[in-house]
Amino acid sequence: VMMNFARIGVGIQGLGQCELATQNAIRYARDRKQGKSESGSELIVDHPDVRRMLLHMKAITEGARVLAYETATYVDIARNHPDPAVREEAQDWVELGTPLTKSFCTDSGFDLASMALQVYGGHGYVQEHGIEQIVRDAKIFCIYEGTNGIQALDLVRRKLTLREGRLPSRFISAVRGELESSEDFGFIGSPLSTALEALEHATTEIQKLGLQGATDTAFGSADYLRAFSLTWLGYNWLRMAKAASKQPQSLMAQAKLATAKYFASRVLTSVPSLCANATIPAASLMALPAEAL
Template identity: 65%
Template sequence: MASYNAPLREIEFVLNDVLNVGQLAKLPAFADATPETLIGLIEEAAKLVQEEIAPLNAKGDEQGCKWNNGEVKVPDGMPEAYKLYWEAGWVGLCNPTEYGGQGLPYTLSKVVDEILCSGNVAFALYPGLTMGCFEAIMANASDELKQTYLPKLGTGQWTGTMCMTEPQAGSDLAAVKTKATPNRDGSYSLEGGKIFITSGEHTMAENIIHFTLARLPDAPAGVKGLSTFVVPKFLVNADGSLGERNKVTCSSIEHKMGIHGSCTCSMQFEGARGWMVGQPNTGIQNMFVMMNLARILVGFQGLGQCELATQNAIAYAKDRKQGKAFNGGATIINHPDVRRMLLTMKATTEGARVMAYETAMYVDLAHHHEDAAVREEAQDWVELNTPLVKAFCTDSAFDLGSLAVQVYGGHGFIREHGIEQIVRDSKILCLYEGTNGIQAMDLVRRKLMLHNGRLAQRFFAKVRSEGTADAPVGFIAKPLREAVEELEKTVHWLQESFKTNPDDAGFGAVDFLRAFALTYLGFNWLRMAKAVSTSGDENFKRGKLATAQFFAARMLPQVHGLCANVRSSAGELMQLDAEAI
């Protein structure tokens, strides 16, 4: 099966040498979160994942979840591992201490998420959705609801879900039909069905809290008529103890391509009691508090799978003997095409890690910096980066999983090696929390237009301020300058095109997101090349610079072709009758 060792050297390099994570300890909220403390915690998390959780990955894939008369049994070992995980405090790392959390940086929690998602991405969904539920309640609920639900959600003692999707309402939430009727005691009775509900039913936790979209009887049509409700599996008594079972049940679970250790449920609300979160008809805004951070989390799930695919492919290629390479090498890592695939995987994974970690740091700065101007700029970066992290990291996970299978050859196609599982587990990451096509449209339709284009201009200004003089990293500085110029020209084209020919902009949105992400990775590789140039670790330095050179020569130039695609008219293609396709 696939093995996993947390890339601690890489993580420390990115946090300390590239991104200066020490700046977080200068914020009053994180005075104790020194780089040494963060790295120490990351090492402890890695040890737990490697020893207790990663070994369950193949077993969970083989056994899957089992449904019987409304109850769901998860794979063997997962309940014990989950209890160990939440009791050790890992679920609530960045949650406020008043709700049982550790009060540590969001950045730390995301690094731990990467490690967890490399070790066992299906397992990671249980605490991941719980934190999304926690964040949505904390942002919008009354103090009474917060006190009732957050202390145990915040530690992971209770788990949470996000109940949005219905059979007729996937990405189009305007079609949600679940009804919420007021009761005399201030609660509501919910009637309806939800599908694709991750962690909707299991027995790993004492209670499951469903954050649910529904409509009031007099609600307006469309997304403006949605409200959010907290619906517990077990009702909570006034003293905090658990009461009777609520009328929300799991009617079935899905049989899926991958993430078999995660239960994906159809849920029925049959007069289930719920309590409104926030104001009536503000549900879509309330849900997006949860969804925006969830999209970043999904990006980290993708990053974790990128790392898993990359390190296993490299290890296999160093060991596998097959044919004689032109350079006389005995193992397949010496064959040119295998070397090309491995460098593609390494360049993508390590470049994406900087983008993902930097986004997490901007979340911390946006929430906790004392200077309002810094908070505003950081939030701009979070807005811009969210679709990039979600879409690029998850597309890359699927692509690199496929490359890993290719490196293994026929052995990669065989289940016992665990490599094909990466492909199966990763595909869903491109689909949920908004498909990657939706992320691309969010980038083009919304993020490029916000504040008169300020978000993209901040990106261009930051890349240029880094200094792209040729020495000593001219091999990447020059192609990065050219990529930035091409991308900026394309941004202006999209901003104008969307006003008059939205089909053109929409048709090129996915290519544009990839072009933007590759340019961002070029910026990251420039910074990594500079940072590693003074390293005393010669082997690490050689590998890093060689990968930077590969990216600069073989991947960054793709930006030009992608941008040319974006600026091509799609008029005739979109006017073509659907029957002719």
């Protein structure tokens, strides 16, 4: 109980770094003039590569926020709901979501801090803007309360087999149910279906290996955790896109749909390759003598 609470809390600290980096990068890009984009604008927010980085930061931050908040919400449900069956299901979601929240949100905090610094350019290195401090501060969240490598091991060695493999099955069923009612959102539904299929296959393979394939699963655990996290974010973005489509005149909703399209076409598509990496045998790599490294 203590470690679930602490790890979700650290994940939300990482999410805070994502938000801090994203807000500052967007604000700076809207104001900073440098050269001219293809449209003739001097603002760097209109330069395609900067726009790509900003959309990536938004896609990760907003998707990860749903992951972290839902996991925390399930903690409350698991503790307080009057129905034991609902409490049991919520606890499954807590167990599964905790290593993803802790690891993915904190890795993203550091990654997006670096990306924000890239948006700022040389100005990102000076203390005046505070961006360099985000980079320095964010890394510790990947380390304490169980390193992110430990979170990945917890996922593949414990959470995938806990309660006869019930935890990932709940997630896969929930995503499938959402996809069945999302015919009008093929732009994200199609890559999410592909990602889910790859994740389910990798999950089955890792569960089969068990302790006999401990080296292989440990070697691929970080890739598997990222694949699972991105698939969960795809699930989040599908739901956000459906909600945004009900408010076509809202600028916020328009931004949500554009960001969902970015995530679907440029981030979610990496899941199959991550899943493939997660199931590649690694014994020969571990057999290399340490002195040869």
